[in-house]
Amino acid sequence: MKIDRLVSIILILLDKKRIGAQELADIFEVSPRTIYRDIDTINMAGIPVCSIPGVGGGFEIMQNYKIDKNVFTTTDLSAILMGLSSISNMIRGDELVNALAKVKSFIPADRARDIELKANQIYIDLSPWTGNRNIQVYLETIKTALQERKLLSFEYVDRFGKITTRKxxxxxxxxxxxxxxxxxxxHKRNDFRLFKLLRMSNLQITKDSFTPRDYKKPQIEFDDILDYMQTTIKIRFHTSVMERVFDFCTHENVLKDDDEHYIVNFPFIENEYYYNILLSFGEKCECLEPLRIRTEMKRRIHEIAAIYESRKN
Known part of the structure; x- marks a missing residue:
């Protein structure tokens, strides 16, 4: 494709001081006339390519336009590659591929091995182990809508299980x-909302464009809120679930009880979400105190048991 050839020519020009039209034509298996047309296109795109006539001449990007490879340290390039590679696991697109290619073009040959080793020291995989396989498709859909400023339509399940159609x-x-x-x-709530992808279905880009309005960032930091909402309760956990327990608290909050149990000072907020966390541990978890939360756990367990006892089969 022409766009791929243009990007490749730009990368070659960034990497080399100067290269001739015939050499480029040989690399891409096209005619020199095609290369000249490509160079004109690159110039029109705003990248200043000079043509040097005579022996030893060829094409080169103006020196003031190039970035000195030595500007980036080994650590800089490793960090950039690691970040771009991690994002590309979930959000794919030509712009990320091109960005990776451009960054790699800055890597001097004598530092390539060292940078590759450093970039691979940390691997971030944002894709889920299991669950909703639409997530990656939805991410691509939302990214496209963001770029094109198009409305999204979808069905959304709120925290009470109610399904609504939204734009x-x-x-x-x-x-x-x-x-x-x-x-x-x-548009249904006439306000900004934070939508969780796992609660969405039938996500589609509409034909309707929108004019961006004054934007306010979502509140996703809750440290101040947690400081006054969160309390600590005492829970007895079986050793078999301790791996999960450490998703919610640190080792400093854990004391050995006996060979098979630990006593944990567990961070807790009295709402449905946190009660459901405790219930998800099943018989491997016992709330010891405070009494009001222990009593509430007993009530919820009895309600669950009553559902099963109401059916004979």
């Missing part, structure tokens, strides 16, 4: 913890 203006993709969200202006 919203996308403004930002957000990765918080291990979950993807997008922030947009919801």
């Amino acid at each position: 919203a203006e996308p403004y930002q993709l957000v990765l918080k913890g291990s979950h993807w969200y997008w922030h947009g202006y919801c």
Whole structure:
């Protein structure tokens, strides 16, 4: 494709001091006339390519336009490659591929091995182990809508299980913890909302464009709120679930009880989300104190048991 050839020519020109039309034609298996047309296109795109006539002549990018490779240290290039590679696991696109190619073009041959080793020292994979396989497709859809300023339509399940049909203006993709969200202006609620991708279905880009409105960032930092909402409760956990327990607290909050149990000072907020966390541990978890939370756990367990006892089969 022509666009691929143009990008490749630019990368070659960034890498080399000067290269002739015939050499480029041989590399891409096209005629020198095609190369000249490509160079004109690159110039029209705003990248200043000079043509030097005579023996030893050829094409080169103006020196003031080039970035000195030595500007980037080994650590700089490793960090950039690591970040771009991690994002490309979930969000794919020509711009990321081209960005990776451009960054790699800055790597001097004598430092390539060292930079590759450093870039591979940390690997970030944002794709889920299991679950909703639409996430990656939805990310691409939202990214396209962001670029084209198109409304998104979708069905959304709120925290009470109610399904509604929505239309919203996308403004930002957000990765918080291990979950993807997008922030947009919801036409149904007439306000900005943070939508969780796992709660969405039938996501589509509409034909309707929108004019961006004054944007306010979503509140995704809750440290101040947690300081006054969160309390600590005492829980007895079986050793078999301790790996999960450490998703919520640190080792400093854990004391050995006996060979098979630990006593944990567990961070807790009295709402559905946190009660469901405790219930998800099943019989491997016992709330010891405070009494009101222990009593509430007993009530919820009895309600669950009553559902099963109401059916004989």
